Amino acid sequence: MDFLYTYETLKLEFPLVEPESADFIIVGVPFDGTTSFKAGARFGPTLIRHATLNLESYILDYDIDIAELPIADIGDVAVVAGDPRKTADRVRETIEEIKRANPSALPILLGGEHSQTLGAVEALKPKSYVVFDAHLDLRDSYEDNPHNHACVARRISELGVKEAMFGIRSGTKEEVEFAEKNGIRWVHARDYSFDAFVDLVSSLPDPVYLSVDIDAFDLSMVPSTGTPEAGGLAFWDVVEAIEWLAEKKRIAGFDIMEVAGEGLGDPTALTAAKLLFYFIGAVAKFGR
Numbered sequence: 001m002d003f004l005y006t007y008e009t010l011k012l013e014f015p016l017v018e019p020e021s022a023d024f025i026i027v028g029v030p031f032d033g034t035t036s037f038k039a040g041a042r043f044g045p046t047l048i049r050h051a052t053l054n055l056e057s058y059i060l061d062y063d064i065d066i067a068e069l070p071i072a073d074i075g076d077v078a079v080v081a082g083d084p085r086k087t088a089d090r091v092r093e094t095i096e097e098i099k100r101a102n103p104s105a106l107p108i109l110l111g112g113e114h115s116q117t118l119g120a121v122e123a124l125k126p127k128s129y130v131v132f133d134a135h136l137d138l139r140d141s142y143e144d145n146p147h148n149h150a151c152v153a154r155r156i157s158e159l160g161v162k163e164a165m166f167g168i169r170s171g172t173k174e175e176v177e178f179a180e181k182n183g184i185r186w187v188h189a190r191d192y193s194f195d196a197f198v199d200l201v202s203s204l205p206d207p208v209y210l211s212v213d214i215d216a217f218d219l220s221m222v223p224s225t226g227t228p229e230a231g232g233l234a235f236w237d238v239v240e241a242i243e244w245l246a247e248k249k250r251i252a253g254f255d256i257m258e259v260a261g262e263g264l265g266d267p268t269a270l271t272a273a274k275l276l277f278y279f280i281g282a283v284a285k286f287g288r
């Protein structure tokens with residue numbers, strides 16, 4: 001089928017299916033416009049797809065070959081350069097198109113700046129937002145822009161979506177106070193454990209939107225992300241949480257955001273690609 005705003009780009013190398021018959025529909029959002037430190041998020045989706053060339057589609061510990069699963073890749077959303085809100089509108093419309101074409105498919109966004117998660121959440125209308133991130137992203141505005149990537153969790157909370165955050169190690173006093181006032185619970189990266197995750201997420205209503213800002217991981221694994229932070233989570237921390245979510249919760253949508261870099265084979269994209277494969281594998285293995 002044709003989507004209004006997407007164009008074809010590099011695709012995953014294993015057999016793909018049409019969106020109408022897919023269980024998973026991948027779409028890239030190469031938006032790079034509000035990050036204050038390092039550029040390169042516009043290359044995130046392409047770098048992730050390229051990084052998948054390095055990976056086996058067979059997942060050893062699941063005994064599942066994700067190349068045998070019905071996965072579609074509809075390419076990238078044509079961004080409106082410099083305008084995160086207009087680009088997120090296109091993301092929202094694209095995900096609405098996906099849901100019309102195939103209501104039971106699980107959309108997977110690859111980014112690109114975290115600001116674009118808002119469009120996916122607006123389209124999918126989850127009751128809860130579970131996010132792995134180094135940052136609270138609860139600013140009302142940053143650098144005069146309410147759609148800066150540092151504001152995305154604030155915008156999502158204003159939609160009435162319940163939020164829980166993990167891997168946090170950066171924020172302002174105002175953000176902490178906003179979280180407290182609004183019942184937004186978060187776990188510092190220092191205090192992260194699987195039990196802490198289950199403790200917060202168990203009571204959240206379905207369906208859940210799961211967002212992984214790649215900077216939740218320790219910067220040694222994701223050196224090219226736009227605003228890297230030391231002291232982050234380990235790969236298996238996030239995989240274990242995804243397995244639990246796949247089994248216990250209804251997942252409305254998933255994204256891997258803030259992947260960036262200038263060169264093929266960047267470790268940041270290799271981390272994201274491996275996580276993408278584990279997410280798809282975990283939903284197939286543990287999902288209902």
Ligand SMILES: N=C(N)NCCCCNCCCN
Pocket residue numbers: 036135136137149150151227
């Ligand atoms: N969500 C994000 N990625 N937020 C990052 C905000 C940038 C904070 N710079 C602080 C600089 C203080 N000198």
Ligand SMILES: [Mn+2]
Pocket residue numbers: 133134135213215216227258
């Ligand atoms: Mn972040």
Ligand SMILES: [Mn+2]
Pocket residue numbers: 114133135137149213
């Ligand atoms: Mn973020």
